Amino acid sequence: MGATLTYSGNPMQSAWEDAVKIDTEGGVLIEEGRITAVGNGERLRAAHPQAEVTDYPDALICPGFVDAHVHYPQTAIIASWGKRLIDWLNTYTFPEEMRLSDPAYAGEIAARYLDLTLAHGTTTVASYCTIHPHSADALFQAAAERGQRIVAGKTCMDRNAPEGLRDTVQSAYDDSKALIERWHGKGRASYAITPRFSPTSTPEQLSALGALWAEHPTCLMQTHLSEQTDEIEWVRGLFPQARDYLDTYEAHGLLGERGLYGHAIHLEPREIDRLAETGGALVHCPTSNTFIGSGLFDMTGLAARGIPLALATDTGGGSSFSMLRTMAAAYEVGQLRGTPLHAAQLIWLATAGSARSLHLQDDVGSLAAGMEADITVLSLDSTPAIAQRHEAAKDIWESLFATIMMGDDRAIADVWVAGTRRGGTA
Numbered sequence: 001m002g003a004t005l006t007y008s009g010n011p012m013q014s015a016w017e018d019a020v021k022i023d024t025e026g027g028v029l030i031e032e033g034r035i036t037a038v039g040n041g042e043r044l045r046a047a048h049p050q051a052e053v054t055d056y057p058d059a060l061i062c063p064g065f066v067d068a069h070v071h072y073p074q075t076a077i078i079a080s081w082g083k084r085l086i087d088w089l090n091t092y093t094f095p096e097e098m099r100l101s102d103p104a105y106a107g108e109i110a111a112r113y114l115d116l117t118l119a120h121g122t123t124t125v126a127s128y129c130t131i132h133p134h135s136a137d138a139l140f141q142a143a144a145e146r147g148q149r150i151v152a153g154k155t156c157m158d159r160n161a162p163e164g165l166r167d168t169v170q171s172a173y174d175d176s177k178a179l180i181e182r183w184h185g186k187g188r189a190s191y192a193i194t195p196r197f198s199p200t201s202t203p204e205q206l207s208a209l210g211a212l213w214a215e216h217p218t219c220l221m222q223t224h225l226s227e228q229t230d231e232i233e234w235v236r237g238l239f240p241q242a243r244d245y246l247d248t249y250e251a252h253g254l255l256g257e258r259g260l261y262g263h264a265i266h267l268e269p270r271e272i273d274r275l276a277e278t279g280g281a282l283v284h285c286p287t288s289n290t291f292i293g294s295g296l297f298d299m300t301g302l303a304a305r306g307i308p309l310a311l312a313t314d315t316g317g318g319s320s321f322s323m324l325r326t327m328a329a330a331y332e333v334g335q336l337r338g339t340p341l342h343a344a345q346l347i348w349l350a351t352a353g354s355a356r357s358l359h360l361q362d363d364v365g366s367l368a369a370g371m372e373a374d375i376t377v378l379s380l381d382s383t384p385a386i387a388q389r390h391e392a393a394k395d396i397w398e399s400l401f402a403t404i405m406m407g408d409d410r411a412i413a414d415v416w417v418a419g420t421r422r423g424g425t426a
Contacts, residue, residue, distance in 0.1 A: 001054070002041070002056035002060070003023065003024045004038060006021050006026075010353070011348050013303065022400075023040070025040055026038065026041055027041030028375065034370065035372075056414070059378060060403075063351040063375065065376055066350065066355045066360070067124070067354065068260065069283040069314050070318075071093075071128045072127045072139055077096045078319065084293055085292055094162050097130045101130075101164065107142070110135075110138040110139040118146070122323055123148060123149065126151035126222060128196070144188070147418045148417055149372070151222075152192060153193055154194060155196050172201075180193075190358070191220070193213050193216075193222075195223050198238065198245070203252065209253075218258075220260055223254065225245055228266075228293075232266060245268075258280075261283065263283070263314075264302075281357035282357075283310045283312045284349070285317070287313065287314070288318035291319045309353055310354040311330060311353065313325075322409065324403065324407040324411060347404070372418055373416055373419035379411050379413040
């Protein structure tokens with residue numbers, strides 16, 4: 001029992017006051033891993049006298065955070081200094097991903113990553129793995145052991161990557177298909193077909209993955225799009241016949257409503273039009289975009305086109321495992337563009353918005369009857385600095401905003417995964 005956060009709409013499409021509500025005397029009833037009721041806490045207590053009650057004063061009961069774009073293999077290299085995208089890949093990412101050729105190391109990093117993110121209140125992630133099929137197995141298995149929702153896929157690359165980190169057209173197709181059959185739709189797992197990005201896949205590999213997606217249309221497809229200007233120039237040189245970056249995917253069957261396109265900072269008008277027409281989702285990665293100097297995502301402009309939008313840490317290019325820090329960075333990017341986001345919009349993006357983009361909106365991302373009981377409880381006075389701001393706040397939205405801007409893992413009072421209490425600082 002405590003203050004509960006609920007949604008009745010999309011605050012990026014309508015007034016946030018109409019779409020997001022906080023009931024300061026709320027409660028959530030959980031039975032057999034699912035939410036069965038959300039409403040007034042005292043009424044729920046009276047109606048269910050046998051229920052075990054957990055009270056959360058000075059806290060906000062939220063949906064578990066949903067991180068829509070991460071690279072779990074980069075856990076150990078997070079916060080590495082001073083590179084832009086292509087140099088980042090060559091200097092940090094590729095050498096570390098080579099280490100995951102060892103199944104034992106892949107299992108260690110998968111477990112470490114999920115434990116770190118759970119400690120920050122993240123209950124669902126969509127992750128890239130490495131080219132090694134066992135790296136995907138390791139993450140799916142670690143998530144199953146924790147009862148977590150997981151979206152993941154083996155990364156596919158058959159060019160412009162080191163020896164030992166390249167697959168082939170055929171092995172990318174075969175390995176991905178085998179992983180789909182092993183994991184997709186099993187328990188709380190979903191598969192995402194995963195070409196890293198156009199520069200590291202030949203047209204033939206992109207076509208093979210497009211064919212695989214057509215064969216398995218309930219899978220997601222995740223990749224990168226228009227992250228940095230020098231990357232876009234590289235794509236132009238590799239695909240001289242393409243109309244733009246998005247066309248390198250579209251021409252090979254990799255544009256669709258279950259597509260996830262990370263970053264998408266420097267889009268052309270045609271690309272925006274096609275994304276709006278097809279319903280593909282764009283994933284905002286604000287800490288990564290600033291950390292490696294990519295640019296400022298146009299959240300408000302893209303929302304106005306009705307494109308599904310998600311929020312993500314993009315670890316390890318992103319500099320934090322925390323969705324609170326990611327929300328704070330999204331606010332700062334909005335300020336730099338002259339379109340700051342309200343706390344209601346920020347937390348919606350980190351929960352229901354990301355869940356919708358992952359096509360998991362019927363399972364996670366909201367507190368509502370029938371949803372899986374993934375819940376994050378935010379302390380609103382977790383540090384002395386936040387506590388004094390909470391004390392001075394005129395309403396709970398001011399308190400929440402202070403926690404978004406200054407909070408870290410100490411603000412995670414509790415975490416519930418599929419109705420099982422996983423613990424926090426409470």
